[in-house]
Amino acid sequence: MNMEELARRVKEASLKLAAADTALKNRALAAIAASLSDREEEIIRANREDLERSEREKLPAPLLKRLKFDEAKLAEAVDGINSLIGLEDPVGKTLLATELDDGLELYKVTCPIGVIGVIFESRPDALVQIATLCLKSGNGVLLKGGSEARETNRILADLIIEAAARAGVPANWAALLETRAAVNEMLQLDRYIDLVIPRGSNEFVRYIMDHSRIPVLGHADGICHCYVDEDADLEMTLRVVADAKTQYVAVCNALETLLVHERIAPALLPPLKQALEAKQVTLIGCPQTLQIIPAEPASEEDWRTEYLDYKLSIKIVGGLDEAIDHINSYGSGHTDSIITADREKAMRFMDYVDSGNVFWNCSTRFSDGFRYGFGAEVGISTGKIHSRGPVGLDGLVIYKYRLLGSGHVVDDYASRRKTFKHRKLDRSRG
Amino acid sequence: MNMEELARRVKEASLKLAAADTALKNRALAAIAASLSDREEEIIRANREDLERSEREKLPAPLLKRLKFDEAKLAEAVDGINSLIGLEDPVGKTLLATELDDGLELYKVTCPIGVIGVIFESRPDALVQIATLCLKSGNGVLLKGGSEARETNRILADLIIEAAARAGVPANWAALLETRAAVNEMLQLDRYIDLVIPRGSNEFVRYIMDHSRIPVLGHADGICHCYVDEDADLEMTLRVVADAKTQYVAVCNALETLLVHERIAPALLPPLKQALEAKQVTLIGCPQTLQIIPAEPASEEDWRTEYLDYKLSIKIVGGLDEAIDHINSYGSGHTDSIITADREKAMRFMDYVDSGNVFWNCSTRFSDGFRYGFGAEVGISTGKIHSRGPVGLDGLVIYKYRLLGSGHVVDDYASRRKTFKHRKLDRSRG
Numbered sequence: 001m002n003m004e005e006l007a008r009r010v011k012e013a014s015l016k017l018a019a020a021d022t023a024l025k026n027r028a029l030a031a032i033a034a035s036l037s038d039r040e041e042e043i044i045r046a047n048r049e050d051l052e053r054s055e056r057e058k059l060p061a062p063l064l065k066r067l068k069f070d071e072a073k074l075a076e077a078v079d080g081i082n083s084l085i086g087l088e089d090p091v092g093k094t095l096l097a098t099e100l101d102d103g104l105e106l107y108k109v110t111c112p113i114g115v116i117g118v119i120f121e122s123r124p125d126a127l128v129q130i131a132t133l134c135l136k137s138g139n140g141v142l143l144k145g146g147s148e149a150r151e152t153n154r155i156l157a158d159l160i161i162e163a164a165a166r167a168g169v170p171a172n173w174a175a176l177l178e179t180r181a182a183v184n185e186m187l188q189l190d191r192y193i194d195l196v197i198p199r200g201s202n203e204f205v206r207y208i209m210d211h212s213r214i215p216v217l218g219h220a221d222g223i224c225h226c227y228v229d230e231d232a233d234l235e236m237t238l239r240v241v242a243d244a245k246t247q248y249v250a251v252c253n254a255l256e257t258l259l260v261h262e263r264i265a266p267a268l269l270p271p272l273k274q275a276l277e278a279k280q281v282t283l284i285g286c287p288q289t290l291q292i293i294p295a296e297p298a299s300e301e302d303w304r305t306e307y308l309d310y311k312l313s314i315k316i317v318g319g320l321d322e323a324i325d326h327i328n329s330y331g332s333g334h335t336d337s338i339i340t341a342d343r344e345k346a347m348r349f350m351d352y353v354d355s356g357n358v359f360w361n362c363s364t365r366f367s368d369g370f371r372y373g374f375g376a377e378v379g380i381s382t383g384k385i386h387s388r389g390p391v392g393l394d395g396l397v398i399y400k401y402r403l404l405g406s407g408h409v410v411d412d413y414a415s416r417r418k419t420f421k422h423r424k425l426d427r428s429r430g
Numbered sequence: 431m432n433m434e435e436l437a438r439r440v441k442e443a444s445l446k447l448a449a450a451d452t453a454l455k456n457r458a459l460a461a462i463a464a465s466l467s468d469r470e471e472e473i474i475r476a477n478r479e480d481l482e483r484s485e486r487e488k489l490p491a492p493l494l495k496r497l498k499f500d501e502a503k504l505a506e507a508v509d510g511i512n513s514l515i516g517l518e519d520p521v522g523k524t525l526l527a528t529e530l531d532d533g534l535e536l537y538k539v540t541c542p543i544g545v546i547g548v549i550f551e552s553r554p555d556a557l558v559q560i561a562t563l564c565l566k567s568g569n570g571v572l573l574k575g576g577s578e579a580r581e582t583n584r585i586l587a588d589l590i591i592e593a594a595a596r597a598g599v600p601a602n603w604a605a606l607l608e609t610r611a612a613v614n615e616m617l618q619l620d621r622y623i624d625l626v627i628p629r630g631s632n633e634f635v636r637y638i639m640d641h642s643r644i645p646v647l648g649h650a651d652g653i654c655h656c657y658v659d660e661d662a663d664l665e666m667t668l669r670v671v672a673d674a675k676t677q678y679v680a681v682c683n684a685l686e687t688l689l690v691h692e693r694i695a696p697a698l699l700p701p702l703k704q705a706l707e708a709k710q711v712t713l714i715g716c717p718q719t720l721q722i723i724p725a726e727p728a729s730e731e732d733w734r735t736e737y738l739d740y741k742l743s744i745k746i747v748g749g750l751d752e753a754i755d756h757i758n759s760y761g762s763g764h765t766d767s768i769i770t771a772d773r774e775k776a777m778r779f780m781d782y783v784d785s786g787n788v789f790w791n792c793s794t795r796f797s798d799g800f801r802y803g804f805g806a807e808v809g810i811s812t813g814k815i816h817s818r819g820p821v822g823l824d825g826l827v828i829y830k831y832r833l834l835g836s837g838h839v840v841d842d843y844a845s846r847r848k849t850f851k852h853r854k855l856d857r858s859r860g
Contacts, residue, residue: 362835
């Protein structure tokens, strides 16, 4: 089947899935969870094939680790589905209810977006997570995983589609793409696909954004900042900065640039250097920083760089407003934090920093759908349209306006025979 | 000043405006309303210049009518601003509040989108409406109006920017663009502009969508349908269809295609023809329609055409599901209605038709921000991301996550020394 026909079928099924009730979707999720457990051996065998081939092809160790889908990962995936079943259905919520006039009632009701194209990295658990999030939110989905994981992805996708169909979900609501060419074709199908979620490297996300009319939800850079104010507690700063930088360096919410108030720099930087160097972090500093501690000299480019590595750039600033300006100029709108004892300054920072996630006295690493309590996430968005920050079920729905009348015509209002009442209705009536 | 520098300044001001409180924004709106009234004579003089020049340049009469900005239009604009002052501030609303753990509180709070580029038609009242909506929602705005209205736009923009600045709004939050070249430059400035709202012809909207990485909110086609079910009341159908088709033909929510259940067609079509022809409507029918009433034969192209004229295409269908399929295939996702006495069928129609506005027993012409009670609208969106249907103040905001801790680090949770609690908090605490 060609890509356009595949997308058309997913679209068609998605229109039916949009009207599926919560019970049906939850039954399908339960069937998927059961099927994952039942076919554990097969799945692990497929994954072993992927692992062996990838080892032969010299895939780097961290990627091999992400590719692995063993008993523990499978149990986690099943747990994830069970908690998804427990989450509220994001579809069918009445956001607004207004009686425009006697017998003319307007309801703004959430509904699925439609068809979502997701391109994800080599972790096979991402496939399970994304497919089940789309199912719970009533969306059709085109899934494209890393080619390293092709055997695992194939069995997982087959099993999910089969189990959902057995529970009564419209066939074709999900499909697996297997080639890069299919992705390129998908990007042209704005007629059938409503949203693309690319997960992966900066270059990859930018490529997707530049090659499609379809809206893109995601993030390219994650250049996260921490600003240490003159009022910061030193011990807290050392702990939070070390966590933000080193707890996991290869992720988008890891700290990349530290901004330090000039008055606290002499006291902070020496112990900070000691603490971070103990964790193998290389420091890259502005000229003022270099006057206090030895470090590599920073270039203009460093302030725009997402290292994703054991590296931290440090800049000394004159105060809060300079820190805010630096973040709004060089940041990527992902996650930025302030450490200060002064509540008013913290609020000012959080008001003026134009990022999806603004934090006070805690690590940037908290910026994550699970930690936020969303149950799961399809990605993190640095866009300012639709969804921002970690995106869970709520980010996969939009709404439609339903207007219920009894023969009402506009001419009665245009000619002033009738006037609108715009009375708020109880939203539970929707 | 070049366009990039202009956009950069608006962006900078918008970051400050984002944190402005409701009182300041409302004071600025009141100052704008007062200034409009004070300078009535000057404004009307500028508009007379535009009208005279446009008459000499043989602008068609309907466009001249839209260009006119007289005492009555000015009074309406002032009324509009006063009602906008009364509307709730869309910024700073807490959408979600969760205690992630002791002393670690997450708030999801609405905030402005940033900088919005609006390109609007020749009506000068659109400038006032859009600028004041952006101000109330805390957004910076680049305004580009029709060149016919250049003198009127210039004085209105000057006066609005001046009055807002006097009230204390950051200078540069708004700017007027005057050339088509400026629009093209604007479309490249995704670094500074967060959303583009084009109002105008299909071709124009599509051009914008194809020439920018900036997200676009708006609609190209408005191919609105009405499906008349076998259970429809005939008298109601005649009234609603006449209103939807003829109350104002040149607008996006006017009816373009009528779908008729085959069982009601013989009874409906003859009186419908009589009623619509009395209003000068030309009928264009499918082969089955032509067997019942004389009409022009419809081609495949007719089902995809937005006439914006006294023309209506008519298709006879076998029932509800065929009507839904037709609408989802040929429609534009704008506004579609069903006329039926059967509530269950109406609900099925509204569930399965994938449009921003789905109506039961009323005219498609109700699809409008004022009629919906939003106070004002910046446009109508047929996109499925962010905002759908008529877009008022709520469509001009997004949110940010604010996380307040006291030294919390992720490593405590990753190593299971601590666990998340995810307790719902009272949203009023945000």
